[in-house]
Amino acid sequence: MAVTAKPVDLTTDLGFLQLRNPVLTASGTFGYGLEFEPYLDLDKLGGIVVKGLYYKAREGNPPPRLVETPSGLINAIGLQGVGVEAFAAKVLPKLRRLKTAVIVNVCGADDDEYAAVVEFLDKQEGIAAYELNISCPNVKKEGACPALSPRTTFDLVKRIKAASRRPLITKLSPNVTSIVEIAQAAEEAGTDAVALINTLLALAIDLETRRPKLGNVYGGLSGPAIKPIALRMVHQVASRLKVPVIGMGGIMTGADALEFLVAGAAAVEVGTASFVDPDAAVRIVGEIDAWCAAHGIAAVRDVVGTLKTA
Amino acid sequence: MPIERNARLREVQSWGDHFRLIVDAPAIGRDARPGQFVMVKVSEGSSPLLRRPLGIHDADRNGFELFFRVAGQGTEILSRKRPDERLDVIGPLGRGFTVASKGETAALVGGGRGIAPLFFLARALKASGARPVVFYGGRRLADIPLRDRLEKTGFELQCSTDDGSFGFAGFVTALVDKELARVKPAIVYACGPDPMMKALAAITAKHGLAAEFSLESIMGCGIGACWGCVHRIRNENGDGWVKICEEGPVFPGERILWP
Numbered sequence: 001m002a003v004t005a006k007p008v009d010l011t012t013d014l015g016f017l018q019l020r021n022p023v024l025t026a027s028g029t030f031g032y033g034l035e036f037e038p039y040l041d042l043d044k045l046g047g048i049v050v051k052g053l054y055y056k057a058r059e060g061n062p063p064p065r066l067v068e069t070p071s072g073l074i075n076a077i078g079l080q081g082v083g084v085e086a087f088a089a090k091v092l093p094k095l096r097r098l099k100t101a102v103i104v105n106v107c108g109a110d111d112d113e114y115a116a117v118v119e120f121l122d123k124q125e126g127i128a129a130y131e132l133n134i135s136c137p138n139v140k141k142e143g144a145c146p147a148l149s150p151r152t153t154f155d156l157v158k159r160i161k162a163a164s165r166r167p168l169i170t171k172l173s174p175n176v177t178s179i180v181e182i183a184q185a186a187e188e189a190g191t192d193a194v195a196l197i198n199t200l201l202a203l204a205i206d207l208e209t210r211r212p213k214l215g216n217v218y219g220g221l222s223g224p225a226i227k228p229i230a231l232r233m234v235h236q237v238a239s240r241l242k243v244p245v246i247g248m249g250g251i252m253t254g255a256d257a258l259e260f261l262v263a264g265a266a267a268v269e270v271g272t273a274s275f276v277d278p279d280a281a282v283r284i285v286g287e288i289d290a291w292c293a294a295h296g297i298a299a300v301r302d303v304v305g306t307l308k309t310a
Numbered sequence: 311m312p313i314e315r316n317a318r319l320r321e322v323q324s325w326g327d328h329f330r331l332i333v334d335a336p337a338i339g340r341d342a343r344p345g346q347f348v349m350v351k352v353s354e355g356s357s358p359l360l361r362r363p364l365g366i367h368d369a370d371r372n373g374f375e376l377f378f379r380v381a382g383q384g385t386e387i388l389s390r391k392r393p394d395e396r397l398d399v400i401g402p403l404g405r406g407f408t409v410a411s412k413g414e415t416a417a418l419v420g421g422g423r424g425i426a427p428l429f430f431l432a433r434a435l436k437a438s439g440a441r442p443v444v445f446y447g448g449r450r451l452a453d454i455p456l457r458d459r460l461e462k463t464g465f466e467l468q469c470s471t472d473d474g475s476f477g478f479a480g481f482v483t484a485l486v487d488k489e490l491a492r493v494k495p496a497i498v499y500a501c502g503p504d505p506m507m508k509a510l511a512a513i514t515a516k517h518g519l520a521a522e523f524s525l526e527s528i529m530g531c532g533i534g535a536c537w538g539c540v541h542r543i544r545n546e547n548g549d550g551w552v553k554i555c556e557e558g559p560v561f562p563g564e565r566i567l568w569p
Contacts, residue, residue, distance in 0.1 A: 031535035039313065039533075051537075060551050066528050066538035071356040073530065077537045080551060224356045252356065275531040276351070276361060278400070279313065 008292040009299035010285070012046060012267050014244045016167035016192045017128055019046035019101055019267060022300060023257065023285045026248050026271030027052055027105035027131060027171070028077070029222075030281075032091045033098075039278035044285060047101035049269060050091070052133045054107045055116045057083040061138060062215035067204045071250075072225035073272055074202045076138045076216035079107055084120045096126030103169065105131045109139075111156055118164045129166055132157065132191070135173035135198035137220045143201040147173035150185035157189035169246060172196040174226075174233055183237040195246040195269065196237060197230045223272045224250040231263050238264025238305060252280070254287020264305040312337045317373070317397045325455030327380040328423070329389045335373040338401050342369035344431035345406025345524055345560040349532035350376070351398040352387040362388065363529045363539075363555070365427035365501065366402060374401075377456070379423040403532050404559050407431050407522050410497050412439030417495035419445045419486055419510055421502020422453050427524055428501055429456065432465050442466070443493050447482025447506075451475040483509040490517060497521065498563070508568040521563025527554045542567040 010021035024047040030036060033048040042048065060080025067074045082090070087104075095102045104127050108114030114132070121127060134156055137143035146152040153170070161168050170186040172179060174197040183194050199220025204213040212218075230249020238245040247265030251257050252273045260268045273280035292300055317335040324330070338348065349361035362384040367377040380389050391397070409431070410416045416435050418428045425446055432442040447470035448454040454476065460467045469477030470485040478485040483506055486498070490513070498514050500507050501524040514521040530536030534556035543552035544565045552558070 029536065035533055035535045060537060060540070063540055063551070064528065065540065066530050066536070068358055068360055068528075071359060073359055075530070075536070075538060080537050080540070223359050272359070275536055276359060277313075278531070278533060278535075 006298065008289050008297065009301075010289060012301065014193055014266055017101060021046040021285050021288070022261065022267040023281055023288070024049055024103065024246065024267060024269045025274060025281050026269035027133065029271040029274050032087065032095070033102070034091065034094055036274070036278050040282040043099040044282045045100045046267060046285070047103055047128065048095070048098075049103045049105055049131050050095070051081055052079045052105040052107040052136065053081060053084050053087055053117060054079065054109065055084055055113050055120065057081065057086065064213060064215055067213040067219070069202075069204055069221065070225060072221050072223040073275070074204055074214060074219040074221050075199070076214045076219035078138045078216060079136055084117055088120070088124050092124055092126055101128035102126060103129045103131050105133045105171070106160070107133045107136065111159060114156060114160055115163050118160055122165050127166060129169055129192070130160075130164060131169045131171050131195060132160055133171050135171050137173065137175060137199060137201045137218065138216060143175055143218060145173060147182055147198070148176055150181050153182050154185040154189045157186050157191050161190040167192040169193040169195050171198055173198050174229060175201045179233045180236050180240055183241055187241050187243050191243060193244045193246060194237060194241065195248065197226070197233050197249045200226055200229065222250065224252055226250045227256060231259060234260055234265050235263040235307060251284065254284045254291055257284050257288055258291055258303060261300065261303045262305070262307050264307070266304055312400075314338055314399045317399050319391050319393055319395045319397055320373070321393055322391065324389070326452050327389075328455045329378055329380070330367065331376040331388070331391065333373045333375065333397055333399070335399060336371060338399060339369045339373040340371050342366050342374055342402040342430075343406040344409065344434045345427050346402040346404050347532070347559060348374065348376075348399050348401030349403065349529070350388065352384045358383050360530060361400070361532065363532055365524065365559070366430055367426045368430045368433065377423070377426040377429070400532065404555055405557065407499055407524070407560050409434045409438050410440040414496040415441045415443060415494060417443050417445060417486060417493055417498045419482060419498060419500040419502065419506075420447070421482055421506040422448045424500070424502030424506070424524075425454075425456055426501070428499065429460065431499060432460070433463070436464070443495065444468070445470070445482050445486050445489070447471065447485065449473060481509070482506065483513060486510065487513050495519065500524070504568070507566070511563050511566065511568065514563050522560050523563050523566060524559045525554050525561060525566070526559065529555050531555070542569070
């Protein structure tokens, strides 16, 4: 096969944000980014989505917080974290030195807290966009979150979009009857992009004790087990929305990432893979590059939305 | 904390369902300190998905050793590895034990496979001129396979079995309690099941002894990113869920809160 002489163009244009490549790290799987500095060059990533931030530091759920399932991981961390003030004082100054885009995942116990987080972060420099986390299944009873209804999604996205000076990516939950309906509500409310999927609400049982394997009873399933569901949802949403889609769910390799691009995602987030291999996201950038070169593809954007269904 | 993708397994030794693996990995071996751990990828694919955290059993400039008991899918796969196979390992990780000073006596309390990191610690103590006394307990004789190796290495050793098939009959914590007045340790180190360490914490607190315990947990990443391996720890500003992989796995005994 002829190899293209020119290097593959990996740049990714989300409209509101230009990325050096389409690979971001998924919130909740990459800490605050700096934990990974010993293992990879953060500047080689398209972007870093840092762990979800509430206004105040947060306790999280009682252990056990993790359980492995076939090709999957169920977590019920409960968004333990440092809060925005400590993030701005201790973490952001270091992230600001990076060349890669820093996206902050924004959380709230109620709409007012989401607004307060954004209001505080709007005064800080070095943030490229917000990812609105309306879909964490581990903080309220039975996975309740704003992303489960078009109404609550619309209201929250509208409020935060109006309050914020930065682009907004809305992260959606797969635990719904129609992901398209929710995505459309987010688009109508003015979101600049949608990211999907968050984890699937799940349960693991210890048969001998007949107790749940997680302290929180339910948790969120991630990893290769959920990739086919994520691909289907990304395809459904990307086919119907005008705003860009950021796809995620079980991406372990460059081939996995490329499948999401083919399904219609403009960019991807690498999650659980970073637990297994801390340098997975950068490896995946290299694998995307190599695949495109081997297939004579000049620019990775040419792969986006090329699924042949006819 | 290098990622060693191609560490050669030099030797495998086994006692029933207990295994000792000697691994060539100079970069990890040189940096390792007693009480630290490594994250081992046990299979190529996604089953099981996560790496396994294992305490460093011993280390030198050539590499490190692991000692474990087959307890699940991960350790079962690891136990079938043969010499010359390659291992994908991240480490050394976490904060280890504070090695007692010259002339001090240290009690090392290992419950079952919890003996793993204490062998490395005992060697370091000996090298620093301290006097390590090892208490090694299990439910039955088959649970304490390292007794010969510990004795041959020249450590003072006292064993216990819950069923009385070898050494002191009863829990290792009862043996420690009985021997404290005679051994007079300046510090007590421990690694083992939570109930053992909880009981030992009560003993060390009663006698006002310094203590360092190594905690165990399932871990997602081992590098502080997933917040999956927390334990309740007392800090200056109250109690909280603290990451075992990052601030531990070794904690001062008095800071560990038990359910």
